[in-house]
Every structure is written in C-alpha cells, then in structure tokens.
Amino acid sequence: MRGAKLYIPFLLIACILAVTACSHIFSTEASLPAWHPEALGEGRVDCSECHEDQVRGVMKATATFKHSTEFIKQHRFYAARDGLLCSICHASSFCNDCHANQTEMKPPIKLGNRPDRELIHRGDYLTLHMIDGKIDPVSCYRCHGRANNEKCIRCHK
Amino acid sequence: MKNTIRYLALAIVSLLPTLAWAADVSMSGTSLFRFEQSAFPGFTKQTIVPATQFFGVDVDKIGDGNLSLHLYGWGRVDLADKSTNEQNDTDGNFTYGYLLYRFPTANAEIKAGRFFINEGVAAEQIDGISARANLKKGFALTVFGGAPVKLDRDRHSKGDYIAGGRLGYRLAGILELGVSGLHEGNVTLDPASGAKDDRQLVGGDIWFSPLRMVELNGHSFYNAATDGISEHSYSLSLKPLKTVTLSGVYNEQHFKNYFTYSNLRSLFNPDTDGELKSYGGGVTWALLAPLEVGADYRRYNRTSSINNSFNTDNNGNSNRYGMDLRLILLDRKVRSGISYHRSEGASGFNSYHEVRSFGMYDSGRYVASLDGIVQLYKYNIFNRHQAYELIGSSGYRLFPELLLSGDISYTRNPRLNDELRGVLRLTFNYAVANKGAKK
Known part of the structure; x- marks a missing residue:
C-alpha cells in the first residue's frame, strides 16, 4: 500500500508535466460536448437518424454507433476505445448496472x-x-x- | 461496510462547498424494497426483505465550467432473514467518486478519485488518476495510475499499485489502431502459498472500415508475465443493405495466460492450461421499420492439455444457435420481443432449449410490462428438467422525475419448488439546471 501512496502523487505530477510539455502537440479540434443537447427517446438509439457523416473526435461514421443488437453484443470493443462518446448520453452508473467491482443484485x-x-x-x-x-x-x-x-x-x- | 459509510459521509460533506459554486446539480437514484419467499426442497421456507438504495450525484460546471464531480454507490439493509451468508445484515459499496476536468479542445480530460478505466487491455476500478487527449495527426493518448480497488472479502486479491495507458492512431473514417499496456504490482497468485507476482498485460486493438458496409473490430492481448497470448477476439460485420447486417466472430483464449491472476482459482484454474476457441455468425434483418428479425450461431471448442480425465465433450464442446424477433411500435412506446435459443452439448449434458417473450408499454406516465422465460434441460438437474420465470411489472410516473413501479415474479426451477418475489421500486432522476439530455 505504501507503493500505491507514493505512486499517486508521482503520477499526478507526471500528468501535469506531461500536459504542459505536450500542449503544443494537442489537437486543436473542439471537444465533444459533455451532454447530448436534446433529450432522446427511450429505447435503442440510431444516431444517423439526425446526424450524418463522422462523429467529431472519434472519427467514425455515426452509423457505426447505431444501437443494433449486434452493436450491443459487441459494445465492449467500442467502450474500450470510444468511451468518451458513450459518456455523452450514458452516466457511468449506467455501465454499473452490470459491470461493477461489487454488485448488489443481478x-x-x-x-x-x-x-x-x-x-x-x-x-x-x-x-x-x-x-x-x-x-x-x-x-x-x-x-x-x-x-x-x-x-x-x-x-x- | 464501515469504510463505505465513511467514504459516503466524506463524499457528501465534500459536496457542500462544491454545491455552493456549481451551476448544475443532478441526482439520481433507485430505492428497492424486495420481498422474496423461497421454498427449497427439504427446507423450511425462507423470507427475505432487503431494502436497497442506489444513489448518484453529478455536480457540473464547477469553477470555470469545465470541472465536474461524480459520485455513485449503494447500501442495503435486511429487514427480515439475512439475504446473504455474510454475518452482517447490512452491506454497501462506494462504486465511484471522482473529479473530472474536461478541456475545451482535443477531448482532453483529467480524472481523479475512484473510477473505472476501460482503455484497451485495461478494464479496472481504481483509486487514482487518469488523463487523456487527442493529439495532432490522428493520435490519442491515455495514461492512468493508482491503486486497484480491492474486494471487501479478500484484501489481497489485487495488487499494491496499477498503471497503464493506451496510444491510438486514427485515420478518419477508415482505421483505428491502438496499443495498450497495464502493470499491476504484487498481485497474489496463490493465496495458499502467498506467492506474488506482477500482473503485466499488453494488447493491440483495431477498428477497420475500408468501406462503409464493412467493419472489423477486435483485439489481441498478451500476458507479458507468463509470456503467452491470452486472448484473440475479433468481429466482422457486413451491411450489404441498409436493413441487413451480417456478422462473424472469432474468439480464442488460452487459460494459462488468461486466468493467471484470478482470485478464484478453484473456478478459473490457469493450471489446466486449456484453451477455448469459438466462432460463429449472425444475421439481423430490419424487415420493416418496426420489425427486426435476427438469427445467430456459435460453435465452442475446448481443448485441455491436462490428463484424459478432463472431458472436453462434457466441458465445452457445443453448438448454440437461435433466433429472435423484436417489434417496436407507437414511437417506441410499445417494445416487445420473442426469442428461441438452443444449446447443444457434444455429450448431451450441456443441452437445453430457451424461450423468452416480453412486451412493455411506456406512455410516459404509465409503464407496464410482462416478461416470461422458460428453459428446458435435456437431462434432469436435481430431478427436474425445466425452469420458468414470469415477471409482471407496472409503474406510474408521479412526476417527470419520479417513477413508482412494482414487480411480481413467480419462479419454479430445479433448485426451488417455487419462489415468489415482489419488488417495490422508486426511481428518481432530478436535475437542477437544464443542461441538455439527462443521462
């Protein structure tokens, strides 16, 4: 545990230094919004109903993220790469309905x-x-x- | 449990000054009261009445507007018989609590506290810090580090510290490649002997779409501590028509390298040195706008390098196939589905049929649903060869932010003569400011 205590401040300092040092190599593209600007209906969404072309920031077609049965079966691949996009509509607690270190009920x-x-x-x-x-x-x-x-x-x- | 209460109390107290400066606050939660009466063959009936509270707070637009705070956890108390075998009749978990700073450009963010990290080879809950940013020329970088969150029952189940990251490269609309790594120090490998080692994983992932109708997804992970491939997992999807999706999957896991760091070695034993290969495919056809039909097939093959007493026909080799149909009507107010799946084990033991059907109506104010599932086993399990469960649910939205619902379910299966369960549920999702869609 002592190693962990030392590790956290070290990483904090390293992150700040890295962010400062690398600021000139960051993309200048505007970040994705923190929330979807309009309320979405219940049920599976299809981003391409309203959006065309690519999703800014993740550089993939909007149709890629259509919540089809196949997408839901393979969602782990997308979550491990484009979690930032998921978080526009889903709070972390949505994932925790199934994925958690300790769950209370199935x-x-x-x-x-x-x-x-x-x-x-x-x-x-x-x-x-x-x-x-x-x-x-x-x-x-x-x-x-x-x-x-x-x-x-x-x-x- | 004491630690959980301490964490929650600390988190709530820490909220007070934050709330004063924040522009947006949203709270969500679910209160659940369960009433379950179960009859096990040969035992007296058991009645359990656990009350569970899930609660989350999101405080946004703190300070310069880019900082936010996110908290979530749950607590439970047993009001009748104990619902678990643990000594305490209370339980709880501080699931996450972190500060997030989002930069206006580059999708850059820094996160600190307790949170889940899911980047490439890493899928962990940690107490620590992470940072990510999109770089110029299509590159993206994520780094994280801290202490892995341990389980209550086994404080030695995780290592002392954990660190890792992922470097990705994107070619707009066509390709994404990623390399990722994870290092966890002093992980207990064998609780009996106390043997420890570092957990070291590296991985590569790909998303490739040379045409809009073709998409390849996948990853390969390598266990650097045991010097061997732990997993290949790939999925190919083809969309020849707007309404049709064809998919194929291939998975391969080597237990010696995949199960190495399990804290449940009696169940996930890396010493068997076996492997699992599965492949299959599926088709989804949106027959009409509200109607979707799908079919899927998967073949599983297990091999074992241990002695002949391990029968792969009884432990793995099997076919699974089935189909499902989903019908959505009235602007998603009515959602229904029916499915059939068959598992066909090589020896017959792992064979069963499963049929499920559900329907729900959500008018916005009223919600009602019915859900039934039946499993028919080829061979008797505890002298029964079938299991079924029927759940009926009804709810009323008292306010736009508050839904009161109740479920009643009846179950009969090989373990239970019968089980009757009632659930009373209060779900709220309240936001002080209108900042867009609720999450």
Whole structure:
C-alpha cells in the first residue's frame, strides 16, 4: 500500500508535466460536448437518424454507433476505445448496472421493469450457470474472474 | 461496510462547498424494497426483505465550467432473514467518486478519485488518476495510475499499485489502431502459498472500415508475465443493405495466460492450461421499420492439455444457435420481443432449449410490462428438467422525475419448488439546471 501512496502523487505530477510539455502537440479540434443537447427517446438509439457523416473526435461514421443488437453484443470493443462518446448520453452508473467491482443484485431484478434491455442472467441463472460456465468460462471470467465474485465463493471455495 | 459509510459521509460533506459554486446539480437514484419467499426442497421456507438504495450525484460546471464531480454507490439493509451468508445484515459499496476536468479542445480530460478505466487491455476500478487527449495527426493518448480497488472479502486479491495507458492512431473514417499496456504490482497468485507476482498485460486493438458496409473490430492481448497470448477476439460485420447486417466472430483464449491472476482459482484454474476457441455468425434483418428479425450461431471448442480425465465433450464442446424477433411500435412506446435459443452439448449434458417473450408499454406516465422465460434441460438437474420465470411489472410516473413501479415474479426451477418475489421500486432522476439530455 505504501507503493500505491507514493505512486499517486508521482503520477499526478507526471500528468501535469506531461500536459504542459505536450500542449503544443494537442489537437486543436473542439471537444465533444459533455451532454447530448436534446433529450432522446427511450429505447435503442440510431444516431444517423439526425446526424450524418463522422462523429467529431472519434472519427467514425455515426452509423457505426447505431444501437443494433449486434452493436450491443459487441459494445465492449467500442467502450474500450470510444468511451468518451458513450459518456455523452450514458452516466457511468449506467455501465454499473452490470459491470461493477461489487454488485448488489443481478441486473434483471434491479431493472425488472425494463425487459427491453439486454441484461444478463435472466431467469433461473443459478442453475443455468452450471452449463454456461462449462461451455464458456471466459464469459464468466470477464466479470467474476478478479472482482464481483463474493457470491461465487460461497460454493466455489 | 464501515469504510463505505465513511467514504459516503466524506463524499457528501465534500459536496457542500462544491454545491455552493456549481451551476448544475443532478441526482439520481433507485430505492428497492424486495420481498422474496423461497421454498427449497427439504427446507423450511425462507423470507427475505432487503431494502436497497442506489444513489448518484453529478455536480457540473464547477469553477470555470469545465470541472465536474461524480459520485455513485449503494447500501442495503435486511429487514427480515439475512439475504446473504455474510454475518452482517447490512452491506454497501462506494462504486465511484471522482473529479473530472474536461478541456475545451482535443477531448482532453483529467480524472481523479475512484473510477473505472476501460482503455484497451485495461478494464479496472481504481483509486487514482487518469488523463487523456487527442493529439495532432490522428493520435490519442491515455495514461492512468493508482491503486486497484480491492474486494471487501479478500484484501489481497489485487495488487499494491496499477498503471497503464493506451496510444491510438486514427485515420478518419477508415482505421483505428491502438496499443495498450497495464502493470499491476504484487498481485497474489496463490493465496495458499502467498506467492506474488506482477500482473503485466499488453494488447493491440483495431477498428477497420475500408468501406462503409464493412467493419472489423477486435483485439489481441498478451500476458507479458507468463509470456503467452491470452486472448484473440475479433468481429466482422457486413451491411450489404441498409436493413441487413451480417456478422462473424472469432474468439480464442488460452487459460494459462488468461486466468493467471484470478482470485478464484478453484473456478478459473490457469493450471489446466486449456484453451477455448469459438466462432460463429449472425444475421439481423430490419424487415420493416418496426420489425427486426435476427438469427445467430456459435460453435465452442475446448481443448485441455491436462490428463484424459478432463472431458472436453462434457466441458465445452457445443453448438448454440437461435433466433429472435423484436417489434417496436407507437414511437417506441410499445417494445416487445420473442426469442428461441438452443444449446447443444457434444455429450448431451450441456443441452437445453430457451424461450423468452416480453412486451412493455411506456406512455410516459404509465409503464407496464410482462416478461416470461422458460428453459428446458435435456437431462434432469436435481430431478427436474425445466425452469420458468414470469415477471409482471407496472409503474406510474408521479412526476417527470419520479417513477413508482412494482414487480411480481413467480419462479419454479430445479433448485426451488417455487419462489415468489415482489419488488417495490422508486426511481428518481432530478436535475437542477437544464443542461441538455439527462443521462
């Protein structure tokens, strides 16, 4: 823990120095807004309904971020690269409905009034995980391998 | 729990002077009262009544308008039987709390406090600092460092410090390449022996779209501590028509390098030295504007280098396929769907059918939904071969910012003779200033 305490001020100073030193190589393009300027309807959005061409800052076509079933299945790739764009519409707590170091309840209980959302562990998942875990343990590991496994350890000691 | 309360108290006190200078404050939260009665075969009925409060505060436009503060966490108290096996009847978690400074240009920002970092190879919750910025000529840089947030039950599950970053390069509309790295010091590898090592991961990621109809996404991660590839994961999507999306996926994970740093080695055992390869594809067709039909297939193959007692047919090798249909009407007020999926294990043990159907209506003021799911197992599990759950929910928006809703669900499955659950939910999302869309 002492290493961590030393590390934090070191990094803070390093970041400030780096920002100052590198200021002349920063892009001069205006940053993305912190919020979407207009309220969006419920349900899956399609940015290309209103926007054309590329999304400023991330340099990808707006159609890339259409929230199709395929996009939602593969959203980890986009989140690991373009999280800044996600944060225009989604607060961090939206991600924490499923992804957290410690969750209180499985997402379909917390959001029992939102069956339209793609939430994991619906129905009797306690039984089903015996099968899914054998078929694809990696899908378990992504969330429960190093965190959020305080309930797993009751049986898997 | 005590630490959580301390953190929350500190965070709330720290808010007071901040609130005085902030232009925009928004608060959101969900209060949940659950009532569950479960009957396990051979045991007396258990009744649990946990009350949970999720709460978040966002304070924006502090100081020069570019600084913001974000807090989120939850707490729970058991009002009847204990809902967990832990000794305490209370629990809580300080999920995140950080200051964010956003620069007007370059998408540059500095974040400090407790937060999640998701950049390339890193997907971590840390107490520390991060900085990112777009550089000239299409480059972007993110760096972070601090202490990994530990679990309550196991203070040794994470290392002493963590640092990393990602360097990306973008060619407008066509290509993005990234290299990322992560270093976590003194991670406990084996709690029994106390063996420790540094966690070192490096990775590369790609987004490639040579034509608007073609998109490749993926990454490869390398475990520098064990000197081996831990994961390849790639997805290719084709959009030959505006209404049709074809996709293909390929994943490969090597357990020796992928599971190395698990704190649950009985479950994620890197010593098996096995690997998992999966591939498949899918098609989504927006048949009419409100109707979307999809079909998907995935093949899983597991191999193991340990002795023959590990049967890959019983542990992995399988086909999964199915289809789903979604119907959205009345300007998204009505959302419904039905799906069927089949898991077909090589030995039959991992085989089951799953059918799900849901429908919901959201008029803005009234909300109602019905959701049913059935699983039919090929072989009996605890002398039963089927599980089902039905959830009905209804809600009324008392104010634009306040929704009161309640769920009732009934479940019958191999573990439970039956389970009846009631949930009373109060969801609020309140903003002092109108700064655009709520999040």
